[in-house]
Amino acid sequence: MSGPSTYNPKSGFEKWIDQRLPLPRLMHDTIQTFPTPRNLNIWYTFGGILTFCLAVQILTGIVLAMHYVANAGLAFDSVEAIMRDVNYGWLIRFMHANGASMFFLAVYIHMFRGLYYGSYKAPRELIWIIGVLIYLLMMATAFFGYVLPWGQMSFWGATVITNLFSAIPVIGSHIATWLWGDFAVGDATLNRFFSLHYLLPFIIAGVVGLHIWALHVPGNNNPLGIDVKSPQDTVPFHPYYTIKDGFYLCLFVIVFAGFVFYAPDFFGNPDNYEQANPLVTPPDIVPEWYLLPFYAMLRSIPNKLMGVIVMGGAIVTLFFLPWLDTSRVRSCRFRPLMKQFFWALVVVCVLLGYCGSQGVDAAIAGIPLLWVARLATLYYFAFFWILMPIIGLIETPKKLPASIAQSVLGDSAAAAAE
Amino acid sequence: MAAVGVAAAAWPFIDQMNPSAAALALSTVEVDLSPVAAGQQIVVKWRGHPLFVRHRTPAEIDSAKKVEVSSLPDPLARNANKPETASAADEDRVIKPEWLILIGVCTHLGCTPTGFEGDYGGWLCHCHGSQYDTSGRIRKGPAPENLAVPPYAFLTDTRVKVG
Numbered sequence: 397m398s399g400p401s402t403y404n405p406k407s408g409f410e411k412w413i414d415q416r417l418p419l420p421r422l423m424h425d426t427i428q429t430f431p432t433p434r435n436l437n438i439w440y441t442f443g444g445i446l447t448f449c450l451a452v453q454i455l456t457g458i459v460l461a462m463h464y465v466a467n468a469g470l471a472f473d474s475v476e477a478i479m480r481d482v483n484y485g486w487l488i489r490f491m492h493a494n495g496a497s498m499f500f501l502a503v504y505i506h507m508f509r510g511l512y513y514g515s516y517k518a519p520r521e522l523i524w525i526i527g528v529l530i531y532l533l534m535m536a537t538a539f540f541g542y543v544l545p546w547g548q549m550s551f552w553g554a555t556v557i558t559n560l561f562s563a564i565p566v567i568g569s570h571i572a573t574w575l576w577g578d579f580a581v582g583d584a585t586l587n588r589f590f591s592l593h594y595l596l597p598f599i600i601a602g603v604v605g606l607h608i609w610a611l612h613v614p615g616n617n618n619p620l621g622i623d624v625k626s627p628q629d630t631v632p633f634h635p636y637y638t639i640k641d642g643f644y645l646c647l648f649v650i651v652f653a654g655f656v657f658y659a660p661d662f663f664g665n666p667d668n669y670e671q672a673n674p675l676v677t678p679p680d681i682v683p684e685w686y687l688l689p690f691y692a693m694l695r696s697i698p699n700k701l702m703g704v705i706v707m708g709g710a711i712v713t714l715f716f717l718p719w720l721d722t723s724r725v726r727s728c729r730f731r732p733l734m735k736q737f738f739w740a741l742v743v744v745c746v747l748l749g750y751c752g753s754q755g756v757d758a759a760i761a762g763i764p765l766l767w768v769a770r771l772a773t774l775y776y777f778a779f780f781w782i783l784m785p786i787i788g789l790i791e792t793p794k795k796l797p798a799s800i801a802q803s804v805l806g807d808s809a810a811a812a813a814e
Numbered sequence: 815m816a817a818v819g820v821a822a823a824a825w826p827f828i829d830q831m832n833p834s835a836a837a838l839a840l841s842t843v844e845v846d847l848s849p850v851a852a853g854q855q856i857v858v859k860w861r862g863h864p865l866f867v868r869h870r871t872p873a874e875i876d877s878a879k880k881v882e883v884s885s886l887p888d889p890l891a892r893n894a895n896k897p898e899t900a901s902a903a904d905e906d907r908v909i910k911p912e913w914l915i916l917i918g919v920c921t922h923l924g925c926t927p928t929g930f931e932g933d934y935g936g937w938l939c940h941c942h943g944s945q946y947d948t949s950g951r952i953r954k955g956p957a958p959e960n961l962a963v964p965p966y967a968f969l970t971d972t973r974v975k976v977g
Contacts, residue, residue, distance in 0.1 A: 552925060556941065559924035574828075578837045580862030580919075588831070675857055675864045675918075677925040681941045695942055700922055700958045756943040 402429045426612055431630035432637055433618035435804050439509040440616065442502050444641035445648050449499040450604065454597050456492040457541075464544065466590035468583035471546035472671040490660040496538050497663040498652045500686035503531060511717075512738055514726030515617040521718035523610045526603060528714045533600045538684065540593035546586060547668030548678050554581045554589070556681060560694075563704040580674060620803055621726025622796055629800035680755060688752030689745050693776070695756065696769035706773065713780045720780055722788030730794040734787050741779050744772045842977030844969070847913065855929045857918060860976055864918035864926050865964065866937075867974075870948060874935065875911050878904040878949035886960075887952050893963035902960055904949045909968065915976065916950045917964050922957035937961070 403421040405411045414421055463482050465474040478485035507527070510516055516524035543554045558575050562568040577584030615624060624630055631637075655662055663685060667678045683691050690707050697703035728735040751769040758765045797803035843860045845867055850856050855868040870878075883889055883901050891900035891907055900906040908914055918926050925941035932938030933954065934947035944955030951960040966976040 552941075556923040556925065559922075562924075573833060574831050576833075577831055578833050578862055579841075580924075582837075582862045584834065584837065674862055675859060675926065677927075677939075677941060679940045681925065695956075698956050700956055703956065 401425050426608070426633075427638070428632065428634045430612065430633040431615065431624070431627065432633045433616050433624055433629060433800055434631045434636075435618050435620060435800050436616060436637065436640070437619055438644055439505065439512075440618075441641045441644035442506040442509065445502045445645055446499070446506060447604065448645055448648075449495060449502055450597065450601060452495050453492065453499060454601070456488050456495060457594070457597065459488050460492055461594060464590075466544070466587050468546060468586050468672070471544065471586060475545045487656070490656045494652065494655045494660060494663065496541065497684070497686065498648070498655070499534065500538070502648070503534065504686070507531070508742060510617075511741075512728045513617055513619055514621050514721070514723070514728070516718045517621075517721060517723075517726050518718070519614045520611075520617060523607060524718055525715055526607045526610055528711070530600055530603050530607060531714075532711065533596055533603065535687065537593060537596040537600065538686070540589040540596070542684060543586065543589045544593060545668060546672045548670045548672060548676075549665045549668040549681070551581060551672035551674065552677055552681050553683060554585065557683075558585075560704050560707075563701045565701070582674075617726065618800060619727060619729060620797060620800060621730070622800065625799050626801070682753060685749065685753070688750075689748035690752075692748040692752035692769045693773045695752070696766060696773050710773075710776060713777065717780065717784075720784045722785050723791065723793070724788075725793040725796065730796055731787075731791060732794065733791045734784075737779060737783050737787065740775070744775045744779075748772045748776070842975060844973060844975050846973060848972040852912070858976075860917075860964065865976060866914070866916040866918045866929065866950070866961075868914040868916070868929070870912050870914050874948040875904070877935065878907075878947060878951075881947065881949075881951075888958065888960045890960070891963070892960045894965040895963065895967075902949075902951055907949045907951070907960075907963060909966070913974070914948075914950060915963060915966055915974065916961040918961070920944055920957055921952065921959040921961065922955070927961075 401421055401424075403414070403418075403424040405414045405420070410420060413419070460478065463474065463478045463485060465471055475489070478489050480486075482488075510524060510527070539553070539557060543550045558572055558581065561575065562572045564571060573579060575585070576582065577588060615630075618624075665682060682688075690710060693710055694703045694707040697706050723731060723734065725731055728738055748769060751765045751772065754765050756766070760768065841861055843858060843865070845856075845858055845865075847867070847869070850867060850869045852869050853871045853874075855866055858865045858867060881904075883903050886902050889902050890898070891902050893900060893907055895909060896906050904911070920927050920939040920941065922939065922942050922944050925939050927937035927939040927944070927946060929937055932945035934945055936946040936948045936950060936953075938945050939955070939957065942956050944957035945953050946957075946961055947953050949960075950963075952958070964976050966974050968974050
């Protein structure tokens with residue numbers, strides 16, 4: 397995709413193609429010879445895993461759309477028909493439903509990895525920003541998809557999320573009506589959500605293309621966070637990382653299959669096996685697990701508009717990350733202070749998720765979860781807007797190794813290999 | 815000129831999202847009040863939303879009237895049958911004091927509150943803990959406004975038309 401190409405067409409046919417549409421050259425340079433740092437660890441295999449997740453979701457989704465009926469009167473029954481009557485329908489639907497959870501699990505690991513190793517820092521700012529955009533598109537797609545089975549959680553989840561827009565002063569209620577196509581979530585809403593749920597994954601695929609394109613300009617970051625200085629520091633992507641990515645993908649698929657076959661409703665909510673009823677709200681409305689931290693933030697603010705702003709701000713903050721970090725060192729391996737605050741952030745995000753999963757009046761060891769969520773929300777924002785800029789300035793990083801090769805092979809071996 | 819052309823071409827694609835003629839046509843409903851005894855509430859569907867029709871007891875009316883309007887989080891009536899500036903006093907929330915008719919949509923994020931629950935004897939929304947009194951006014955929790963009163967008119971003493 398960038399840099400000098402090493403593709404060498406052999407046959408006359410390959411030369412003929414290369415002069416007209418150099419697609420084989422593109423593939424050769426991006427997934428075969430692409431020079432990749434030799435020290436990438438397990439956490440760098442999630443890019444490949446995420447591509448796999450997207451492919452699984454699109455494939456199973458296209459199949460489900462062949463049997464699903466996007467109509468408020470028929471949707472719930474058509475999903476039950478997929479589960480009971482369609483050949484292997486249960487398998488394909490459970491792959492799709494659990495696939496969404498696995499997709500988010502992988503994307504959260506991928507994002508925290510980027511955060512830990514400073515992969516968002518120059519010259520990789522756009523990779524990060526495009527990544528946050530993909531994350532937003534994923535959340536929208538998952539939300540639309542969760543509405544389609546037309547169960548109680550589908551319906552009331554859609555109601556609560558679309559009502560977030562009604563917090564906007566003056567035009568808010570008009571926006572909500574416009575989104576619904578009615579005066580409440582209903583048949584019109586279901587139809588448009590189905591249309592968008594089918595569209596967005598292909599938009600995601602396109603934006604993933606940009607993400608990888610932007611990645612292949614500076615090349616991969618690595619756990620040391622130092623630049624590649626010589627060919628000694630890299631290995632060709634194939635076979636080294638195709639094998640490594642493939643191995644960890646297999647482990648990931650084992651976990652995925654474990655859920656699909658042994659605990660297919662682990663991430664689901666029993667209320668969603670009850671058909672949507674616009675007159676009765678279930679006693680406990682809970683979003684899917686991957687949205688719980690944001691839900692906890694929303695609930696922790698006693699004012700409607702401010703709650704919505706804080707929740708949106710938590711995601712918008714991520715776009716500014718490359719400029720909030722003032723450190724000259726990328727990787728937390730060499731940032732003793734930042735490392736601690738990073739792990740505190742991980743704990744805080746999990747804690748927010750827990751708070752979001754509990755009822756409004758719940759308490760832990762006598763402390764109301766409302767206040768736990770408030771403090772956790774405060775830490776989340778303080779981490780990005782206060783701690784990150786300050787720590788970068790006051791922290792003394794550890795000494796960086798001279799090169800990736802020296803760090804991996806030791807001084808003498810690196811010298812001998814020169 | 816080009817911008818006007820683009821906007822004109824885009825408008826049909828934006829406006830098609832708004833409620834269709836069929837959705838607009840379904841916007842009135844008639845309710846028979848005779849089976850609803852004092853202290854009961856029925857739920858009717860209107861414009862896809864639940865509609866609370868509550869036959870209030872004298873005690874419930876009294877407790878609603880006693881509240882100082884200045885102490886309420888939302889001081890406006892939110893009543894489609896009164897001027898927009900009408901206050902949230904109980905008289906401005908109803909046409910006949912014994913009949914409280916409300917859109918059963920929590921003004922926070924649209925859940926349906928449960929009747930006869932919460933500290934104020936009105937409604938409690940289980941989603942995020944908003945509490946309404948026996949006049950459907952917000953008293954506690956994240957909801958910003960009182961439960962809305964839809965446009966309605968009494969056709970006879972026991973028949974009401976909403977919408």
